[in-house]
Amino acid sequence: MDEMPFTAASFDKFCSEKKLMASRCKKCGAIWLPPRPLCLKCKGGDMEWVELKGKGKIVSFTAIGVGAPTMIEAGYDRQHPYCAGVIELEEGCRMNAQIVGVDVEHPENIKIGTPVTVDFLERGSFSLVPAIANVNKTYAIFRAS
Numbered sequence: 032m033d034e035m036p037f038t039a040a041s042f043d044k045f046c047s048e049k050k051l052m053a054s055r056c057k058k059c060g061a062i063w064l065p066p067r068p069l070c071l072k073c074k075g076g077d078m079e080w081v082e083l084k085g086k087g088k089i090v091s092f093t094a095i096g097v098g099a100p101t102m103i104e105a106g107y108d109r110q111h112p113y114c115a116g117v118i119e120l121e122e123g124c125r126m127n128a129q130i131v132g133v134d135v136e137h138p139e140n141i142k143i144g145t146p147v148t149v150d151f152l153e154r155g156s157f158s159l160v161p162a163i164a165n166v167n168k169t170y171a172i173f174r175a176s
């Protein structure tokens with residue numbers, strides 16, 4: 032696993048295997064998500080892959096009614112908004128993700144600190160290149176517990 036580069040493509044491959052992976056600095060122990068080849072904390076370059084538990088809490092969120100093309104293709108719009116936010120994982124790192132299992136029609140009921148667990152969702156990947164426009168991709172999302 033350590034031979035895989037610390038790139039978005041590697042992260043996507045792990046997601047397709049239903050694994051939430053991050054990079055960890057062997058020098059200082061800092062965990063980075065999205066994964067990166069260099070540690071921003073100590074500037075070390077000796078990184079390793081680590082599988083995360085996938086449990087965390089909502090630290091920020093928003094309800095979105097006018098979304099990115101992939102979300103519009105998935106059926107989200109002004110009448111069907113979706114929730115996205117920042118999740119703080121038990122390991123201490125944070126990531127942006129879609130949040131499901133919350134009352135997005137009434138965002139005032141969504142609470143900071145709500146426990147969430149990772150889930151994986153496959154949907155089409157938007158592309159301006161017609162030859163790859165309908166390629167499916169697996170996304171890490173978080174489900175309210």
